[in-house]
Amino acid sequence: MDRFVAKLRSRQALSNEDEALLRDAGWAERRYGRHDTIVRPGEALTSCHLLLNGFVARCHEDGSGARQIIGLGVAGDLLDIHGVVLGRLDHELVALGPCDVASIPHARVREMTGSPALQKIIWLQAAIEHVIQAAWIQALGRKRGVGKIAHIFCEMQLRLGLVGIATRMGFPLPLSQQEMADYAGMTHVHLNRCLKELREARLVSFASGWAKVEDWEGLKRMARFDDGYLNLRLIDL
Amino acid sequence: MDRFVAKLRSRQALSNEDEALLRDAGWAERRYGRHDTIVRPGEALTSCHLLLNGFVARCHEDGSGARQIIGLGVAGDLLDIHGVVLGRLDHELVALGPCDVASIPHARVREMTGSPALQKIIWLQAAIEHVIQAAWIQALGRKRGVGKIAHIFCEMQLRLGLVGIATRMGFPLPLSQQEMADYAGMTHVHLNRCLKELREARLVSFASGWAKVEDWEGLKRMARFDDGYLNLRLIDL
DNA sequence: CGGGTATTTGATAGGGTTCAAAGCACGTGG
DNA sequence: CCACGTGCTTTGAACCCTATCAAATACCCG
Numbered sequence: 001m002d003r004f005v006a007k008l009r010s011r012q013a014l015s016n017e018d019e020a021l022l023r024d025a026g027w028a029e030r031r032y033g034r035h036d037t038i039v040r041p042g043e044a045l046t047s048c049h050l051l052l053n054g055f056v057a058r059c060h061e062d063g064s065g066a067r068q069i070i071g072l073g074v075a076g077d078l079l080d081i082h083g084v085v086l087g088r089l090d091h092e093l094v095a096l097g098p099c100d101v102a103s104i105p106h107a108r109v110r111e112m113t114g115s116p117a118l119q120k121i122i123w124l125q126a127a128i129e130h131v132i133q134a135a136w137i138q139a140l141g142r143k144r145g146v147g148k149i150a151h152i153f154c155e156m157q158l159r160l161g162l163v164g165i166a167t168r169m170g171f172p173l174p175l176s177q178q179e180m181a182d183y184a185g186m187t188h189v190h191l192n193r194c195l196k197e198l199r200e201a202r203l204v205s206f207a208s209g210w211a212k213v214e215d216w217e218g219l220k221r222m223a224r225f226d227d228g229y230l231n232l233r234l235i236d237l
Numbered sequence: 238m239d240r241f242v243a244k245l246r247s248r249q250a251l252s253n254e255d256e257a258l259l260r261d262a263g264w265a266e267r268r269y270g271r272h273d274t275i276v277r278p279g280e281a282l283t284s285c286h287l288l289l290n291g292f293v294a295r296c297h298e299d300g301s302g303a304r305q306i307i308g309l310g311v312a313g314d315l316l317d318i319h320g321v322v323l324g325r326l327d328h329e330l331v332a333l334g335p336c337d338v339a340s341i342p343h344a345r346v347r348e349m350t351g352s353p354a355l356q357k358i359i360w361l362q363a364a365i366e367h368v369i370q371a372a373w374i375q376a377l378g379r380k381r382g383v384g385k386i387a388h389i390f391c392e393m394q395l396r397l398g399l400v401g402i403a404t405r406m407g408f409p410l411p412l413s414q415q416e417m418a419d420y421a422g423m424t425h426v427h428l429n430r431c432l433k434e435l436r437e438a439r440l441v442s443f444a445s446g447w448a449k450v451e452d453w454e455g456l457k458r459m460a461r462f463d464d465g466y467l468n469l470r471l472i473d474l
Numbered sequence: 475c476g477g478g479t480a481t482t483t484g485a486t487a488g489g490g491t492t493c494a495a496a497g498c499a500c501g502t503g504g
Numbered sequence: 505c506c507a508c509g510t511g512c513t514t515t516g517a518a519c520c521c522t523a524t525c526a527a528a529t530a531c532c533c534g
Contacts (some may be wrong), residue, residue, distance in 0.1 A: 084360070116347070175383045208531090224300050
């Protein structure tokens, strides 16, 4: 829960009362293991999930069995805030490793959005998620191979930095190469070669679920990465 | 404004009072011409835009001049609802043809979200936009060439159908091939060959800004299109 | 140590990009 | 009415990135 609050505070003022309201909203905690399904696609949703710890993949598979990871959730992310109005998710939420997830009923979320301050907090998180998706569309459309992968590492470095998970020593990223390939929209064979290229260029190393950026500026250049979309500055409300 | 209301009613019950509130919210109308910029990236936003008529592209260009169209806005879409909390957009809104745009100050939007019913209406629109993006990520990652283009036509047929623009005769789609290529993340040369393939397979024709689906089932099969994400059914609130 | 999974490498084919140029539609002015 | 300009579409050819198929190696866990 501290991670969630840390992320909120990094972008907006948060009063102590609001923080208390959030913390005491009556979260039910639950732990998932690697490859456990947290939310099934199409399933009727009655509560909203907050990731306290670990990593989650948003997984979509079409008729032909091709799997695409649409996005990654990290500690402090509201995983299915849109489910509150849509009542379901069209993709699957899968734990990428051991995960702690807290959930509250939709009804409680609706009560919370009665307060303008809490409403803004939730809206802001949804908006950030939206621009992250937009940036990823840009990356998938206009970057290739190495550039896309570099983008992933850049974004993760910053998103995980916000919640204190990424440090000088790097950060955990519990994805197999196959899974990262499903995320980047390429084959695992090709991904492997891209990783090799990044490693040999001494930009970033990635092995056994741990990533370490060796050359931040070089990596950003390779990805043509502009961090503006993450809205890392404080937002005036 | 009727298009907006039509779209809302297609997905949720809308009371007459709420409809009146929306209509009389004090919209300021303005007309834009082809390639006019409606919102500049990074610009401080003070009002929120609703597209009454026409088509808008969300345009993102990175340092190297490569342009990616992140999404398309059609009549009835709230174009920059996330700008209310973020205060800016990281992409540009460009009119793809003559457009009628209505706008209201952010302050008014915030007042409206005081009402639970209006709040849900706005949330739902934001959520739909989000799942449309997710579906496009899936398409960019896992479909190629012809499949991606077929997806665009499928989605447009349904989205424009909701607001009464797509009919048996087809629908307008004022994109040059270069622009559609920027949307699909490919070169205009390759796009041209994909369009040719779709045309010769008698699935869809597209010329001078007008698209006509010749074989809906065939087109859906080609795109492996599943319309579930558009949430076309009524949503229980 | 053994067996399964994940990573790495090789060889080949094909889809997509790139560069280049020709064809076409439309508007404008002489 | 035709010449000309402009922007969009279409086609061609060569090259490169990425997918595909296949196999070898490394790794982890029981």
